Amino acid sequence: MTHTHCPYCSLQCGMTLTGRRTLEVQAWPEFPVNEGGLCRKGWTAAGLRGHRERLTTPLVRDRSTGELVAASWDTALDVVASGVRDLQAAHGPDAVAVFGGGGLTNEKAYLLGKLARVALGTSQIDYNGRWCMSSAASASNQAFGLDRGLPFPLADLEQTDVCVLVGSNLAETMPPAARHLDRLRERGGTVVVVDPRRTATADRADLVLQPVPGTDLPLALGVLHLLDAAGAVDEDYVAARTTGFDDVRRSVASWWPERVERVSGVAAEQLRALATLLAGAGTVTVLTARGAEQHTQGTATVQAWINVALALGMCGKPHAGYGCLTGQGNGQGGREHGQKADQLPGYRMIDDPAAREHVAGVWGVPAASLPGRGRSAHELLDALGTDTGPRALLVHGSNIVVSAPNATHVTERLAALDLLVVADIVLSETAAMADVVLPVTQWAEESGTMTNLEGRVVLRQQAVPPPAGVRSDLEVIAALASRLGSTAAFPSDPEEVFAELARASAGGRADYAGITYDRIRAEHGVFWPCPTPEHPGTPRLFADAFATADGRARFVAVEHVGAAEQPDDAYPLHLTTGRVLAQYQSGAQTRRVRALPDDGVFVELHPMLAARVGARDGEAVVVTTRRGELRAPARVVATIRPDTVFVPFHWVGANRLTNDALDPTSGMPEFKVCAAAVRT
Ligand SMILES: Nc1nc2c(c(=O)[nH]1)N[C@H]1C(S)=C(S)[C@@H](COP(=O)(O)OP(=O)(O)OC[C@H]3O[C@@H](n4cnc5c(=O)[nH]c(N)nc54)[C@H](O)[C@@H]3O)O[C@H]1N2
Ligand SMILES: Nc1nc2c(c(=O)[nH]1)N[C@H]1C(S)=C(S)[C@@H](COP(=O)(O)OP(=O)(O)OC[C@H]3O[C@@H](n4cnc5c(=O)[nH]c(N)nc54)[C@H](O)[C@@H]3O)O[C@H]1N2
Ligand code: SF4
Ligand SMILES: [Mo]
Numbered sequence: 001m002t003h004t005h006c007p008y009c010s011l012q013c014g015m016t017l018t019g020r021r022t023l024e025v026q027a028w029p030e031f032p033v034n035e036g037g038l039c040r041k042g043w044t045a046a047g048l049r050g051h052r053e054r055l056t057t058p059l060v061r062d063r064s065t066g067e068l069v070a071a072s073w074d075t076a077l078d079v080v081a082s083g084v085r086d087l088q089a090a091h092g093p094d095a096v097a098v099f100g101g102g103g104l105t106n107e108k109a110y111l112l113g114k115l116a117r118v119a120l121g122t123s124q125i126d127y128n129g130r131w132c133m134s135s136a137a138s139a140s141n142q143a144f145g146l147d148r149g150l151p152f153p154l155a156d157l158e159q160t161d162v163c164v165l166v167g168s169n170l171a172e173t174m175p176p177a178a179r180h181l182d183r184l185r186e187r188g189g190t191v192v193v194v195d196p197r198r199t200a201t202a203d204r205a206d207l208v209l210q211p212v213p214g215t216d217l218p219l220a221l222g223v224l225h226l227l228d229a230a231g232a233v234d235e236d237y238v239a240a241r242t243t244g245f246d247d248v249r250r251s252v253a254s255w256w257p258e259r260v261e262r263v264s265g266v267a268a269e270q271l272r273a274l275a276t277l278l279a280g281a282g283t284v285t286v287l288t289a290r291g292a293e294q295h296t297q298g299t300a301t302v303q304a305w306i307n308v309a310l311a312l313g314m315c316g317k318p319h320a321g322y323g324c325l326t327g328q329g330n331g332q333g334g335r336e337h338g339q340k341a342d343q344l345p346g347y348r349m350i351d352d353p354a355a356r357e358h359v360a361g362v363w364g365v366p367a368a369s370l371p372g373r374g375r376s377a378h379e380l381l382d383a384l385g386t387d388t389g390p391r392a393l394l395v396h397g398s399n400i401v402v403s404a405p406n407a408t409h410v411t412e413r414l415a416a417l418d419l420l421v422v423a424d425i426v427l428s429e430t431a432a433m434a435d436v437v438l439p440v441t442q443w444a445e446e447s448g449t450m451t452n453l454e455g456r457v458v459l460r461q462q463a464v465p466p467p468a469g470v471r472s473d474l475e476v477i478a479a480l481a482s483r484l485g486s487t488a489a490f491p492s493d494p495e496e497v498f499a500e501l502a503r504a505s506a507g508g509r510a511d512y513a514g515i516t517y518d519r520i521r522a523e524h525g526v527f528w529p530c531p532t533p534e535h536p537g538t539p540r541l542f543a544d545a546f547a548t549a550d551g552r553a554r555f556v557a558v559e560h561v562g563a564a565e566q567p568d569d570a571y572p573l574h575l576t577t578g579r580v581l582a583q584y585q586s587g588a589q590t591r592r593v594r595a596l597p598d599d600g601v602f603v604e605l606h607p608m609l610a611a612r613v614g615a616r617d618g619e620a621v622v623v624t625t626r627r628g629e630l631r632a633p634a635r636v637v638a639t640i641r642p643d644t645v646f647v648p649f650h651w652v653g654a655n656r657l658t659n660d661a662l663d664p665t666s667g668m669p670e671f672k673v674c675a676a677a678v679r680t
Contacts, residue, residue: 002463003028005450006042007103007443008584010149010326011174012452013038014524015045017444017463023049032524033154033452037176040582040596047593048442049464053426055439056469068437073471073479076436080394081483083419083435084120087391093371097124097380097390100339101397102132102328105448105460106512107497108473109330110345110504111490112396113338115477116371118363119486123371124390126341128398129334130377131405134666135298136288136324137335142299143306143554144315145547146509147335147347148455148528149326152319152540158183159319161281164192164274166216166305167291167672168325171200172581174453178204190277194219195291196576197604197646198639207273210641213576213673214563215264216292219271220304221560222260224311225252226275234313241316241546244555248307251557263560265641283320284312290327290578294671298663300558307555315553316542326453328585333451336510336528337501341374345501346508355508362504363488376667378405378660385416392419396440396473399586401429405669406627407655423476428588429652440473441466448494449520454539456525457515506531509547563673564661565626567643571675573609574644575625575657578672583650591650601632601651605678606642610634614680623647625676628656645678 005012014031015038018024023046029036048054058076059068071079087095098116100109109127116125133149140147157163157180171178181191181204193205194216202208211219227233228249238245257268278284286309292301306315306322314320326332338345338359345362348355350373360367375383381404383389393414404410414420414433422431423438431437445466451457466472471479474497478490491497495517506513511529519526519533527537545551567573582597584590591598603621615621617636622629623645630653640646647654649671659674 002461003031004444004461004463005458006038006329007045007589008041008329009174010328010331010453011177012329012450012458013042013176015042020464023444023464030524033454033456034176037179039175041584041590044593044595046444047595048425048589049444051592053592054467055424055426055437056467057439059437061435076438077479077483080419080421080436080480084392084484087418091391093121094124095390096120096122096392096394097384098122099377099380099393099395099398099400100125100127100334102127102129102331102334104330104334104397104473105450105494106330106333106337106457106501107448107494108396109334109339110337110501111474111477111497113345114363114488114490115481117338118365118488119481119484119490121369121371123374124380125339125374126377126380127334127339128377128403129328129331129340130667131403131669131671132290132328132331133293133324133326135293135295135663135668136302138299138666139302139306140324142556143303143310144542145549146541148541149332150323150454151321151542152323153454155180156319157181157285158187159283160184160189160285161283162190162192162277162285164194164284164286165201166194166286166288167293168287168289169195169199169201169578170289170325171204173289173327173579174325175581192274192277196641196644207270207277209266209270209274211264211266212641213574213644214295217297217301217304217558218255218260218263218560219266220301220308221252221255222257222271223275223278224248224308225255226257226272227279227308227311228252230275230279232279233311237313238311242310242553242555243550244557245311247557248555251559278308278312283317284309284314285320286322287325289325291672293324294668295673296564296661296663296670297561298668299665303556304558310553310555316546321542330450332453332455333449333457336451337505341376341380346505346512347510348508358507359504362500365488378662378667378669381410381413384413391417393417393421395420395422395430399428399430399588401433402586402652403649403655405655405658405671406660408628409660423473424588426588426592428586438476439470440476441470446472446494449498451528452525455527457512457520457528458525459517459520564670565659565675567675571625571677573676573678575623575647575674575676576644576672577647577649577654577658580648580650583648585650587650601630601647601653602635603630603632603678604635604637604640604646606640607636607638608642609645609678610636613678615678620680622679623657623676625657625659625674627659630654630657645676
């Protein structure tokens with residue numbers, strides 16, 4: 001019997017694994033985050049074990065036939081190492097790029113960053129987390145001087161008076177977390193959901209606002225306008241704990257409810273109802289997720305909602321504040337330990353001389369040898385195979401072909417590479433394009449830490465041996481570093497890597513120095529920052545001060561610019577994208593789990609729109625945007641705005657349509673809105 005955590009989302013639900021040949025998932029009731037509850041994906045997670053599509057041997061593309069053929073590890077790693085060496089000799093160190101994932105353990109993310117900066121000497125590394133919570137991260141850094149998705153344990157939600165969920169469908173994306181909303185309502189609290197679709201989460205809410213996609217920013221401006229007019233701003237808190245409110249106050253003055261209604265489609269009355277609720281509440285918690293964040297103005301949108309929480313005096317107060325619901329299993333830790341273009345371990349910035357000195361010291365290399373900041377995820381992919389861009393890409397933990405915005409274009413860039421190397425569990429759509437595929441271990445077959453959406457560092461423990469022929473990402477990275485002649489140490493034992501990571505993070509914003517595997521086991525996870533073995537960890541942040549230089553939170557005035565692509569005659573509708581309960585991300589894993597329903601891609605649209613275009617439930621419709629087209633069955637539902645269509649992105653298709661316009665601060669693509677047309 002082994003206690004571990006689910007292979008999927010950022011809740012990192014605790015689970016117990018039993019059996020060896022047939023691995024069985026059972027509850028782990030003592031683990032506090034999920035109290036024994038799991039969603040369908042968690043219960044069926046063992047479905048990939050022993051799956052016939054599981055990769056168990058490296059594959060190398062035969063140049064003459066173009067086919068991927070089985071190869072030994074030595075051959076496969078030699079092909080990678082010699083390819084890398086040749087390309088770097090001809091084009092310089094940045095000719096080789098690395099793409100990581102927020103599903104990788106802390107140890108993997110850390111070692112991947114070290115591989116890039118030390119063994120490859122390339123600045124070109126980034127990861128799929130850029131597509132996930134990066135806008136919230138930018139806004140939190142700006143406002144609080146620190147980015148930990150939730151600055152409090154998730155269970156604190158139950159004690160808040162009003163919880164506002166902006167663009168989160170947590171009843172489907174982290175189902176065990178929905179019990180906190182139920183308990184909060186049993187206590188007499190109120191749940192507000194802001195989503196263009198009336199989702200399963202909205203079914204648990206008291207007030208549901210259904211804005212036009214991409215208009216959460218003016219909604220927040222309108223709410224603050226009303227709060228200020230009602231005298232509901234906590235002036236003492238604003239004076240004592242923040243800076244910048246005067247500019248924000250001026251900037252919301254012109255956002256009266258009727259103007260907000262014209263822009264967002266949310267009735268002025270509903271906006272007033274929300275403001276009244278917030279003004280009368282003792283504690284308010286505002287949470288954002290991808291619905292609000294995956295926009296070209298995602299950072300500004302999150303900042304606007306943080307402004308609301310700050311004006312009410314909520315941030316740092318018990319059972320209140322602002323938080324972002326991070327998404328991937330290690331979405332939090334994945335952005336702290338150096339697989340991001342601008343970062344070194346411990347959430348240090350790569351252009352900070354002191355940070356470079358410290359990390360270079362741990363790695364035993366000169367600080368001057370570390371490269372500078374590289375391109376953000378989409379900019380990196382967009383540059384692949386161009387005259388100035390990388391010519392080789394190493395992918396660990398992302399299925400880019402399915403999940404990247406404007407995926408047809410990105411797939412063309414991947415095809416233009418001289419060398420594509422993908423380490424994966426299965427032959428994902430991206431691995432299928434690779435020159436070299438490296439089969440790696442999955443969750444139950446290896447150990448490592450994950451940092452969940454609360455900033456709680458948890459331990460995945462190995463329960464079963466890996467299939468023969470498969471290596472861990474850590475072993476792959478270590479083997480590559482050694483073939484590339486790196487003199488720095490690349491341990492491949494997870495606990496050893498963690499100890500090094502902890503040292504590298506010491507003194508950084510995300511300080512793990514006091515955390516060990518033993519402590520995590522004994523304490524059901526440890527919240528960072530935890531600088532020493534005696535330190536209890538930090539479940540709640542900001543009670544006395546924010547992490548800015550002067551200890552105050554920053555209000556930042558933001559303007560509504562609108563989505564990069566607005567509807568017009570040719571594309572009169574809004575397209576938005578997202579998730580369904582039973583599938584995970586690009587579907588590489590969950591589409592192969594037989595116990596999960598796989599209905600394929602579909603197009604959700606309103607009966608009025610369906611009538612107008614002649615669409616019938618279950619029959620094919622065609623969605624087009626300026627980038628591509630998708631033919632898929634219609635799902636006619638009264639729960640979506642009549643001017644909006646929704647497509648889940650777990651299957652190839654949604655991202656042929658999406659817009660790759662980027663948020664200028666975070667590099668987040670506009671997954672959540674573009675202009676579209678529908679026909680039958
Ligand atoms: N079942 C399942 N669970 C998952 C995942 C999964 O793939 N499947 N992935 C995990 C990951 S990595 C993440 S990031 C999280 C994501 O978790 P969520 O953010 O909850 O998931 P999404 O479905 O992407 O988006 C949430 C909602 O945003 C709404 N939305 C769309 N456009 C807008 C808009 O402009 N404004 C507002 N306010 N709402 C809008 C959508 O209708 C959708 O209901 O889920 C995690 N959990
Ligand atoms: N249209 C649209 N597109 C989106 C989104 C959206 O809302 N709408 N959401 C975006 C978001 S929030 C996210 S997080 C991304 C996610 O999209 P992806 O980056 O594609 O994420 P996954 O599907 O989880 O891909 C993980 C891949 O790595 C493999 N894998 C799993 N574990 C490991 C491991 O430990 N090591 C290695 N080497 N491989 C492993 C899996 O089999 C899979 O092929 O999609 C983004 N794309
Ligand atoms: S909610 Fe997330 S972590 Fe929990 S069982 Fe489901 S997918 Fe796994
Ligand atoms: Mo995500």
